[in-house]
Amino acid sequence: MTSSPATSPETVAAQMAVALARLLRNGETVFFGVASPLPMVAALLARRLQAPDLEILTLPGGISPAPGELPVSTVDPRLLDGAAAMVTLADIFDLSARGRLDTAFLGGVQIDRTGRINMSAIGDPRRPKVRLPGGAGSAVLMPTARRTIIWRTRHDTRTFVDALPFVTATGNVDRVVTPLAVLRRIDGLLTVQSVHPHSSLAEVRASTGFPLDVAGAGEDVPITPPPSSAELAALRALDPTGVVAAELLSR
Amino acid sequence: MCAAARTEDLMADKRRTLAEVVATIPDGSRLALGGNTLHRAPAAAVHELVRQGKRGLELVKTAGAYDVDLLCGVGAASIVSAGFVGYETVFGLAPMYRRAVEAGAVEAREHACYTIIAGLRAASQGVPFMPLNGLQGSDLIGLRGFASVRDPYSEQDVVVVPAIVPDVALIHVQEADAEGDARIWGSTFEDALMARAAKRVILTAERIVDRAALAAEPERTSIPGFLVDAVVEAPRGAWPTSCAGLYQYDEPFLADLMAVATDSERLARFVDERILQAVPVTA
Numbered sequence: 001m002t003s004s005p006a007t008s009p010e011t012v013a014a015q016m017a018v019a020l021a022r023l024l025r026n027g028e029t030v031f032f033g034v035a036s037p038l039p040m041v042a043a044l045l046a047r048r049l050q051a052p053d054l055e056i057l058t059l060p061g062g063i064s065p066a067p068g069e070l071p072v073s074t075v076d077p078r079l080l081d082g083a084a085a086m087v088t089l090a091d092i093f094d095l096s097a098r099g100r101l102d103t104a105f106l107g108g109v110q111i112d113r114t115g116r117i118n119m120s121a122i123g124d125p126r127r128p129k130v131r132l133p134g135g136a137g138s139a140v141l142m143p144t145a146r147r148t149i150i151w152r153t154r155h156d157t158r159t160f161v162d163a164l165p166f167v168t169a170t171g172n173v174d175r176v177v178t179p180l181a182v183l184r185r186i187d188g189l190l191t192v193q194s195v196h197p198h199s200s201l202a203e204v205r206a207s208t209g210f211p212l213d214v215a216g217a218g219e220d221v222p223i224t225p226p227p228s229s230a231e232l233a234a235l236r237a238l239d240p241t242g243v244v245a246a247e248l249l250s251r
Numbered sequence: 252m253c254a255a256a257r258t259e260d261l262m263a264d265k266r267r268t269l270a271e272v273v274a275t276i277p278d279g280s281r282l283a284l285g286g287n288t289l290h291r292a293p294a295a296a297v298h299e300l301v302r303q304g305k306r307g308l309e310l311v312k313t314a315g316a317y318d319v320d321l322l323c324g325v326g327a328a329s330i331v332s333a334g335f336v337g338y339e340t341v342f343g344l345a346p347m348y349r350r351a352v353e354a355g356a357v358e359a360r361e362h363a364c365y366t367i368i369a370g371l372r373a374a375s376q377g378v379p380f381m382p383l384n385g386l387q388g389s390d391l392i393g394l395r396g397f398a399s400v401r402d403p404y405s406e407q408d409v410v411v412v413p414a415i416v417p418d419v420a421l422i423h424v425q426e427a428d429a430e431g432d433a434r435i436w437g438s439t440f441e442d443a444l445m446a447r448a449a450k451r452v453i454l455t456a457e458r459i460v461d462r463a464a465l466a467a468e469p470e471r472t473s474i475p476g477f478l479v480d481a482v483v484e485a486p487r488g489a490w491p492t493s494c495a496g497l498y499q500y501d502e503p504f505l506a507d508l509m510a511v512a513t514d515s516e517r518l519a520r521f522v523d524e525r526i527l528q529a530v531p532v533t534a
Contacts, residue, residue, distance in 0.1 A: 033364075034314050034335055034337075034339055035288075035335075035337065035339035035340050037340050059287070060287070060440070061438050073289050073341055073500070075290050075314070075339065075438075076290065076493070077493065080437055080438065086438070088439065089287075089368070089440065089441065090441070093365040093385070097383065097385055116388070120361055121359075126394075128352065128353060128359075129353070130353070131348070131349045131359055133335050133336055133344060134333060134334055134335045134359075134362075135361070135391070136313075136334045136335035137334065137363060137365060139363040139365075139386050139391050140383070140385030140386060141385075143386070143387040143388060144384055166390050166394075169388075169389050170387070170388035170389065171387065247340050250340055
């Protein structure tokens with residue numbers, strides 16, 4: 001991460017969580033899979049804010065749970081707590097495959113200018129230099145969910161690359177939320193929608209391995225609104241132990 | 252009363268020791284592993300595979316962590332067919348899996364989780380392949396060699412995934428009776444499907460319960476005993492992964508494992524002292 005040293009991981013995590021939460025619409029279905037604490041917090045936060053009827057689909061199958069204590073693992077049995085219904089992971093992929101999943105949150109170890117992701121390998125995928133964890137559900141969800149929101153807790157030129165060694169998944173990418181900015185895919189290319197208050201367009205561009213335009217006309221880039229007091233209060237009530245920052249702190 | 256007692260006698264008692272049942276698994280077997288990442292992995296059976304020095308195993312799972320990683324670390328696995336292998340945000344990448352794949356000792360057959368499910372579904376339904384909607388634009392199609400076929404009705408092409416028929420499904424459950432009827436608390440993940448796709452099913456159970464306890468609520472039995480070949484009583488049999496309703500994953504133990512995972516000598520000592528000697532041979 002290349003944000004200024006004065007910005008704590010907790011501050012960056014809160015900014016990312018609210019930026020992700022604001023993208024969710026009341027009444028839609030949203031899914032997050034393995035290793036997804038930030039999307040988990042964002043989805044649960046959105047239900048406490050603008051999207052009380054958001055239907056949250058979790059990997060262990062709990063629908064719209066209300067866990068008392070947030071787990072770091074997003075496959076945890078606690079994601080069944082407070083759920084009135086449960087499904088299987090296969091049910092969720094089926095839902096997406098038949099075109100009925102509104103939004104999927106997906107990660108990406110490497111991301112190119114069109115929003116394609118690599119989660120598989122650095123180097124030759126048959127004999128990799130670095131074997132990555134694998135794309136889990138992304139190769140199915142990205143092209144079939146109506147909308148994909150990518151989040152990544154690193155924003156640097158090793159992450160946002162000009163060419164991917166392997167395309168694990170591609171599809172309906174709408175936004176990419178990073179520690180520095182919110183990117184939006186317009187006409188097939190990622191562009192800067194807003195820059196977080198602690199960063200700058202120059203930093204975002206220097207941290208990205210491909211040219212980035214600013215959404216809309218000119219170079220006047222909007223600032224991502226910082227978390228409001230209501231958002232921060234809801235976040236603290238939801239996540240008093242700070243699971244939201246787990247990904248940033250594990251780096 | 253007398254007739255009932257005789258019926259009980261005739262029912263197959265599938266209770267076995269872990270050692271004898273794992274001894275029936277040949278080297279080179281294709282094993283489906285129940286659970287998901289840090290949760291309800293069939294760890295007791297995995298530990299017995301390690302103890303018996305199995306080799307050449309193919310592991311099948313949508314998303315694995317400790318089970319897949321350890322079997323790669325001790326040289327028991329040759330192929331991993333999975334959508335994801337890692338300890339999530341808790342510990343990140345699976346170091347033993349990663350090292351074995353990068354050294355060429357293990358082949359990572361990366362799937363999307365849904366292609367594992369599709370392959371198991373094909374197996375469970377007795378068909379050679381399963382069409383699915385997904386993978387558009389993904390290099391996984393070429394890497395896995397997934398074919399497309401022409402839908403004879405719509406004339407559209409559709410990706411098809413070959414059946415994945417596990418030789419054995421290893422599944423850890425909270426409760427089972429002596430005939431193998433099994434109740435999973437909380438998420439079943441892909442376990443019920445694995446039990447229908449595999450040639451043989453071996454269960455480990457936190458506790459063996461009376462058939463009557465399951466018969467009170469048969470709708471909670473997700474794996475019927477007639478699909479099951481053997482059941483082993485294995486308290487804490489998912490440790491160090493979690494078991495819903497009973498225990499969390501053992502984060503300090505896993506942290507200790509991560510510290511030695513890529514040092515062959517220290518790993519061997521850790522496996523011996525902290526796993527094989529720490530866990531009873533048969534629960």
